[in-house]
Amino acid sequence: MKYLLIVADGMADYKIEALGNKTPLQYANTPNIDFLASSSIIGTAQTIPPGFPPGSDVANLSVIGYNPEVYYTGRSPIEAVSMGIKLDENDMALRCNLVTLSDEEDYSEKTMVDYSGGEISTEEAAQLIGAINKELGTEIINFYAGMSYRHVMVWKNNILDTLNLTPPHDLSEKKISDNLPKGEGSSLIYDLMVKSAAILKDHPVNLARMKKGLKPANSIWLWGEGSKLILPSIKELYNLNGSVVAAVDLVKGLGIASGLDIIDVEGATGAVETNFAGKGEAAINELKNGKDFVFVHIESPDEAGHQGDVDSKVWSIEQIDKEVIGRAVNDLDSFDKLRIMLLPDHYTPISEKTHTNDSVPFMIYDKDLRWVNESKTYDEELCENGMHFKKGHELISYFFLGTK
Template structure:
């Protein structure tokens, strides 16, 4: 038996009037999920423990079987593992997004955050901009490291785990009250605007109608994590297929195989087929027990507030990942169990994460008992199946 998790980041949502008062997951054309849902267990799972922030960090740890209350030390330290930064016990890692703030003449504190991803900036462009920041702002205390797209890393020597606000939580708002209380962090953010606002890359981006990547934004502070190896915890070998450093960092910390897929970028135009094929190769050629396919696109489209693009991301997940993976496993005559779910909802109406339970679909290729359930939020709730401790759902996947 092989095991597979297909996770659509932020895929769950609320009913949207423009989608006939349905959710993007319910509205999307998803023939593969429709096919397998009739043979699956459908239900709801709480991936974010009560009282914890609804982030992809806590939620994906939970889905992988790690109780966030026990293992979570912050988001950025997990990304540091992926980038290859060896943190000292006294280091604090900070997420260093490159964001878009308004280009008006107002003081920095009175500017508005426009876009947390700077029009999904490429890693290549972001690396040039971060290098400009690094030359001006890096010291023995603060070091900057390139990540993926708009997601980068700062290591603070002998730092503090200070309270910081995620930029996607304050889209469209004046930033003053959300800036760090720590003066050094706040000043670096302000100076970054002066460094980046007229950078040649941003001049070109604005000519093309793209948002300028004109400020850094610190958040997600934390200390070095210590995850138990996945194989020791579950008894199964596993691989991670994701474009984002957070998920790759979790996998590094858990001693899972990290599979790099060319063209996987965390956006709507990611290499879906490459991710699907990488999972099949990990399961069949490498003979690993388990593969985790993480797709960032539904979450990004939720942050953008675009229900049309979120529907498209879900349809791509269905037709270009789930269909492709299952057809290959079936053609190989391989028995498998597949869990499909989001990590958390990212409703397009509010453009940020919420901690509500999410719908799951658990398919077993050896099960021939059919029913009429479809995979969406409404029917998952109506099923009556509910898993309160999200970090136990992986045990449910691995059950005989």
């Protein structure tokens, strides 16, 4: 049996008046999803356990079968794995976003204009993070450049259990004053953020961006703290060899930690616009070339949700249907046995511009089984009438083994 897991990050949403009181998934033209859904099992899964933040880290950990209550150690350590950063047991990693803040002189009075620094390029970001590390790095504090706006800071020999930091995508268009760092170590974190703004304000990269009419990445924002991640492999748990096709370090890190090969696709960005076709093709090729399991992650609908862009979210879902699901449909005859699961990791509603902890809709298609789905399609509302996995990490066992 071959297994294809497709995660459309943040695809699930609430009904939107501008779409005729439909969700983007309901509104989008998705002939390939509909084709598979007509003979699929549908349902919902609670990928965010009670008491956990509704982030992609927790959600994707659940999606690939690891109970966050057992394995979750924070977001940034997962990304650190992907970036090749070696953490000791007592080291703390933090996500370091490059963000765009408004230009008030008092840092605490600024507004979060853009959590992604205007979707800054990886090449530009590397220069900015290099400048930050040169000025603010020490023997115990170091900054590492990642992709686009997503980077990592490591604080050696210092795990702070009471540190309370807020994700920047929760603050879009909001003043940051009520969500500044709190708890043990917060004064140092805040000081680094304030100093970063002074360093980045007149950096040549930002001056050039503003000259082009682009937003400057004029501050760092630290969050997603955690300690070293250790997972049993997918091979150990299910005797499957597999690959991950993804653009973001978070998902690549989960793949590496779970023993999967990482497949990089040219033009895959982790932004709204990405190489959908390349991801679809790479996934099918991995299955054809001997892999049992391929996990495809597409960030696009999540980014559209964070931006509050309805049209982009509908478009991204349609691209996933055409270029990823469509490629699988076109290649069904290439496989004797194939099982496909599609789901978002979490909701990213347009109205909220951030993640929520609602149970996510899933569908599972099996080439050899013709399950009856009377609805003939797949969306948030219909899936509420199907199976339900109260513990989201148990869904993957059902996908692989057919047992709940």
